[in-house]
Amino acid sequence: MNKHLTAAGAALALISPFLAWTWTPLYPGDLTLYGYPGGSQLVTLVCALTATALLAAPRLAPAGAVRALRAASLAALTTTWVTVVAIAVDLGGVVNLEPGAWLAAGSTALLAVGAHRLPDDTLDPPRPVPRLPRWAEVLVITAVFVLAMYVLTYGITTGSPEEFLAFLPAALFLGRALTVSGLGAALGALTARNRTATAVAALAAALVFPFTQSDGQYTAIADNILIFAAVALGLNIVVGLVGLLDLGYVAFLGTGAYTAALVSGSSFSTLDIGPLPFWATALLGMAVSLVAGIVIGAPTLRLHGDYLAIVTLGFGEIFRITVNNLDGSSGPSLTNGPNGINSVPDINVLGFDFGAEHHILGVEFGRFANYYLLLLAVIALVVFLYSRVGDSRIGRAWIALREDEKAATAMGIEGFRFKLLAFAMGASLAGLAGTVMAHLQTNAVPDNYKFADTAPPNSAFLLAAVVLGGMGTVSGPLVGAALLYLIPAKFEFFSKYQMMLFGLALVVMMIYRPEGLIPDRKRQLEFHEEAVTT
Amino acid sequence: MSTLLRADGVTMRFGGLTAVDRVDLTVDSGEIVGLIGPNGAGKTTFFNCLTGLYVPTEGEVRFRGALLPPRPAKVTRAGIARTFQNIRLFAGMTVLENVMVGRHTRTREGLLSAIGRGPRYRRTERESRTVGRELLEFVGLGGHARETARNLSYGGQRRLEIARALASDPGLLLLDEPTAGMNPQETRETEQLVCAIRDRGVAVLVIEHDMRFIMNLCDRVAVLVQGSKLVEGAPADVQADPRVVEAYLGAPQEETA
Ligand SMILES: Nc1ncnc2c1ncn2[C@@H]1O[C@H](COP(=O)(O)OP(=O)(O)OP(=O)(O)O)[C@@H](O)[C@H]1O
Ligand SMILES: [Mg+2]
Numbered sequence: 200m201n202k203h204l205t206a207a208g209a210a211l212a213l214i215s216p217f218l219a220w221t222w223t224p225l226y227p228g229d230l231t232l233y234g235y236p237g238g239s240q241l242v243t244l245v246c247a248l249t250a251t252a253l254l255a256a257p258r259l260a261p262a263g264a265v266r267a268l269r270a271a272s273l274a275a276l277t278t279t280w281v282t283v284v285a286i287a288v289d290l291g292g293v294v295n296l297e298p299g300a301w302l303a304a305g306s307t308a309l310l311a312v313g314a315h316r317l318p319d320d321t322l323d324p325p326r327p328v329p330r331l332p333r334w335a336e337v338l339v340i341t342a343v344f345v346l347a348m349y350v351l352t353y354g355i356t357t358g359s360p361e362e363f364l365a366f367l368p369a370a371l372f373l374g375r376a377l378t379v380s381g382l383g384a385a386l387g388a389l390t391a392r393n394r395t396a397t398a399v400a401a402l403a404a405a406l407v408f409p410f411t412q413s414d415g416q417y418t419a420i421a422d423n424i425l426i427f428a429a430v431a432l433g434l435n436i437v438v439g440l441v442g443l444l445d446l447g448y449v450a451f452l453g454t455g456a457y458t459a460a461l462v463s464g465s466s467f468s469t470l471d472i473g474p475l476p477f478w479a480t481a482l483l484g485m486a487v488s489l490v491a492g493i494v495i496g497a498p499t500l501r502l503h504g505d506y507l508a509i510v511t512l513g514f515g516e517i518f519r520i521t522v523n524n525l526d527g528s529s530g531p532s533l534t535n536g537p538n539g540i541n542s543v544p545d546i547n548v549l550g551f552d553f554g555a556e557h558h559i560l561g562v563e564f565g566r567f568a569n570y571y572l573l574l575l576a577v578i579a580l581v582v583f584l585y586s587r588v589g590d591s592r593i594g595r596a597w598i599a600l601r602e603d604e605k606a607a608t609a610m611g612i613e614g615f616r617f618k619l620l621a622f623a624m625g626a627s628l629a630g631l632a633g634t635v636m637a638h639l640q641t642n643a644v645p646d647n648y649k650f651a652d653t654a655p656p657n658s659a660f661l662l663a664a665v666v667l668g669g670m671g672t673v674s675g676p677l678v679g680a681a682l683l684y685l686i687p688a689k690f691e692f693f694s695k696y697q698m699m700l701f702g703l704a705l706v707v708m709m710i711y712r713p714e715g716l717i718p719d720r721k722r723q724l725e726f727h728e729e730a731v732t733t
Numbered sequence: 734m735s736t737l738l739r740a741d742g743v744t745m746r747f748g749g750l751t752a753v754d755r756v757d758l759t760v761d762s763g764e765i766v767g768l769i770g771p772n773g774a775g776k777t778t779f780f781n782c783l784t785g786l787y788v789p790t791e792g793e794v795r796f797r798g799a800l801l802p803p804r805p806a807k808v809t810r811a812g813i814a815r816t817f818q819n820i821r822l823f824a825g826m827t828v829l830e831n832v833m834v835g836r837h838t839r840t841r842e843g844l845l846s847a848i849g850r851g852p853r854y855r856r857t858e859r860e861s862r863t864v865g866r867e868l869l870e871f872v873g874l875g876g877h878a879r880e881t882a883r884n885l886s887y888g889g890q891r892r893l894e895i896a897r898a899l900a901s902d903p904g905l906l907l908l909d910e911p912t913a914g915m916n917p918q919e920t921r922e923t924e925q926l927v928c929a930i931r932d933r934g935v936a937v938l939v940i941e942h943d944m945r946f947i948m949n950l951c952d953r954v955a956v957l958v959q960g961s962k963l964v965e966g967a968p969a970d971v972q973a974d975p976r977v978v979e980a981y982l983g984a985p986q987e988e989t990a
Binding site for chain 1: 784806835836843857901
């Protein structure tokens with residue numbers, strides 16, 4: 200009975216995107232066409248398809264299909280209702296809804312109710328997933344990354360807040376469906392078996408993005424996400440692996456940016472150096488940030504917990520205030536104070552001018568696409584360093600310090616030395632990202648490097664990206680950074696309430712999913728098995 | 734038989750409280766020495782002084798003749814490893830990773846070799862893994878290598894702590910109440926394990942409240958009461974000593990158990 204209800208809901212939900220939801224193309228995405236799903240209808244279609252697949256072939260889900268079906272039905276429900284309500288609100292009344300919209304709203308509700316009345320069939324442990332031949336595994340990994348990139352691209356390129364608002368819950372609930380179905384874990388095992396293939400596939404999928412973009416508008420967003428993500432991943436060493444709360448991390452990004460700006464040959468630079476070749480700038484930025492990391496870390500890393508958090512918060516602010524004052528009147532002349540260092544020229548590597556347009560494989564690469572490629576290389580380097588060092592004697596020492604400092608000390612780990620190493624490494628990676636950032640934004644100004652602001656990167660957002668995404672993982676901060684960049688960028692009209700909503704979202708998140716969106720397999724146990732005593 | 738550990742007049746004061754008061758103790762190689770005493774006698778504090786977690790107010794500790802600096806990392810490197818009274822595992826790491834952390838002082842792979850992963854790095858990692866697995870086998874956790882440490886049974890966690898300590902190739906192992914909270918059968922298994930550890934050539938200094946454990950295993954027993962060493966000698970003599978009985982029970986009585 201419930202099964203039929205659910206099936207009927209899914210079938211009708213599948214049909215509804217092919218009908219018109221409103222009469223006027225004024226609503227973004229043009230939902231007026233019959234026989235051709237457009238705009239947010241596509242999202243409803245994908246959600247309904249997922250639900251149908253889970254319903255028709257429950258064996259697809261190794262850990263049981265019903266909970267995944269519920270998540271998929273919620274994805275369909277939320278995205279559809281967001282769109283339907285948005286149509287009514289935008290166009291001024293429910294009269295603007297065509298029958299297709301009513302059908303979509305009703306059928307997704309039916310689907311959700313039906314799915315939640317089905318008996319739970321969770322399997323613990325999950326059904327074993329058959330091993331595929333190697334080439335097929337690589338193929339699956341590639342397909343998954345292409346799909347992930349497609350989803351991300353869809354999110355980035357949504358042209359209106361309404362469409363993004365319809366996309367977001369669908370993406371989150373479908374992500375949940377992936378996890379509870381057991382497919383997430385199976386994919387994790389798959390990628391763990393094929394590390395190199397995974398890295399290559401991820402990079403290849405990411406490389407496709409600029410080829411799909413005709414103008415720089417969305418590539419610029421992607422650039423900023425990549426910078427944000429690189430820095431968040433660096434912070435993840437300090438926060439996720441070693442468990443140190445660093446609230447002033449953005450200062451190292453700033454250090455890198457100022458270093459790069461000073462040696463860029465900009466006419467605003469107070470140093471008469473440069474322009475240095477970019478490799479030298481990058482190394483210098485890393486080195487200066489590394490030194491800054493050691494200078495800040497050496498006196499503070501003997502502190503624990505909240506004390507460290509407060510002191511790093513202080514140092515972060517000291518950085519901003521210092522660069523604000525090194526203007527020649529209230530301090531030595533170095534940074535031009537609040538005006539910052541402007542007109543930082545574009546990077547030029549061996550004659551390849553990042554500011555100019557290039558044609559690669561017949562596709563036009565604008566300025567932002569050029570930087571996108573560079574930033575991909577930066578991210579690849581950061582991920583490479585993070586995963587190599589994280590999975591080594593040093594990484595084990597870091598995690599041991601996080602888990603139990605006293606026991607780690609008793610095993611012969613010099614806590615201070617290893618914390619300082621993590622701090623320095625995190626700082627230099629942030630510095631590297633900073634050198635690119637200065638060129639991309641053509642300036643280095645103090646206000647870009649605050650503790651908290653309405654847009655990333657700033658220390659609060661960086662920390663949130665790590666915590667929201669999942670501490671101690673590689674993909675967590677990447678996802679966290681993408682979300683935390685896109686949400687404020689897409690909801691600019693919310694700006695008055697942004698900080699409030701942001702705080703609210705974090706509180707909700709910490710209550711319902713303290714381990715982050717993409718939990719560390721081991722960490723997850725920590726948060727959900729409080730009963731185990733040690 | 735050579736003296737492995739020699740503690741001379743070790744004293745630890747916390748403000749007005751003298752937790753450990755001029756304690757002398759030696760452990761010879763191949764020995765199992767017991768350290769007993771009523772709750773709060775200062776046994777754990779004495780361990781902390783030996784391993785550098787506390788800097789003793791007075792006194793010195795020598796290991797294999799050399800003065801031990803009160804730095805945990807140096808003590809571990811010198812060859813003293815320990816377990817804790819309240820289990821302190823790296824709960825979120827796997828069982829094998831816990832033991833591999835124990836190899837920390839015996840490996841020296843730095844940042845660059847972790848990034849470069851040359852042949853030497855790979856060999857060392859492989860070795861750490863092999864030693865880890867061998868030790869897990871030794872303490873009876875062979876089948877649990879990939880589990881998360883916190884999911885082990887209580888007895889399993891205690892044995893993992895021992896394996897982790899052994900991973901640092903110690904000459905002397907300090908066990909702080911290794912059978913606390915165990916059932917009689919697990920206690921017997923731990924006894925056998927401690928014997929096997931001695932047979933590997935590792936001397937053992939063990940704090941324990943279970944008198945049968947002490948009687949069965951120890952070559953020598955020292956009794957700590959209110960921070961000072963009351964008596965030291967063969968287990969049977971110590972058990973029969975009226976002063977020890979008094980320290981435990983407060984007045985002359987019959988058997989303690
Ligand atoms: N860090 C510290 N600061 C102050 N007092 C301490 C500290 N550590 C231990 N003590 C005190 O020293 C005394 C000895 O404690 P200790 O833990 O060494 O006893 P113990 O013999 O191990 O007892 P138990 O059998 O209960 O484990 C106690 O009175 C304790 O309160
Ligand atoms: Mg004790």
